[in-house]
Ligand SMILES: Nc1nc2c(ncn2[C@@H]2O[C@H](COP(=O)(O)OP(=O)(O)OP(=O)(O)O)[C@@H](O)[C@H]2O)c(=O)[nH]1
């Protein structure tokens with residue numbers, strides 16, 4: 001059974017009480033043919049979007065930069081935080097589901113580290129099914145991320161319930177055990193300090209308190225992200241051949257460099273990097289023999 005179609009571009013809820021369906025007057029065979037054609041077109045479009053996203057994810061993997069995904073209840077301030085951290089200009093609004101398409105931006109971290117920061121569709125307790133397709137992209141982003149930044153609205157009187165709801169969705173996605181950092185946002189607004197303190201004691205994990213609007217706590221948040229993403233990286237220690245300063249430059253940009261010394265034997269390197277940069281450098285390293 002095909003659904004009734006309403007005029008293109010109209011969101012039916014805005015048109016309530018119901019407007020007249022476009023195809024109401026058309027003969028049923030014509031209606032079916034048109035609907036089938038439209039479904040085929042939409043499926044083709046969706047397939048193209050999927051292919052494009054797959055390519056983007058592939059590129060990200062190759063770049064070896066850690067991927068950080070912003071997750072959280074709708075309206076928690078994820079997109080505002082993405083904008084504040086990266087200087088992006090993603091659409092934000094005081095409404096549910098302002099974001100329907102994940103956006104990724106480069107994030108500059110302390111110690112010359114870089115990461116990719118991805119926005120996602122907000123979670124809620126029960127997802128309306130016209131949003132399931134948009135949400136699928138979020139699931140893919142969550143699955144690929146090295147670190148999840150769980151953003152919560154600390155000024156909301158039900159912030160603890162919202163955090164719980166998001167954690168339950170993450171559990172359903174099998175992402176509960178992922179490396180996650182809880183970010184309590186909107187601390188510039190009046191908050192229930194007692195409830196917040198109680199929550200922090202009961203949740204027993206590292207929490208960052210920030211205001212994406214005023215910038216409070218963002219530098220500390222970047223340091224925490226750097227530390228968390230660094231854990232994903234494997235250590236490199238040894239002598240690189242003389243000519244490979246290109247790899248040193250790459251490690252400065254995409255990994256963490258602890259020590260570099262240029263000597264007669266080559267370039268002494270102590271660093272950390274994620275795959276595939278680690279795989280590119282490690283075979284070239286000569287480890288010291290005692
Ligand atoms: N006062 C205050 N308002 C904020 C802060 N961060 C975000 N907001 C506001 O909260 C509202 C929601 O922000 P968004 O960034 O769109 O929230 P989101 O989590 O991306 O929402 P969805 O995309 O719908 O899931 C907007 O009106 C923002 O201006 C903050 O730190 N302080």
Ligand SMILES: [Mg+2]
Nearest residue numbers: 078079098099
């Ligand atoms: Mg958003």
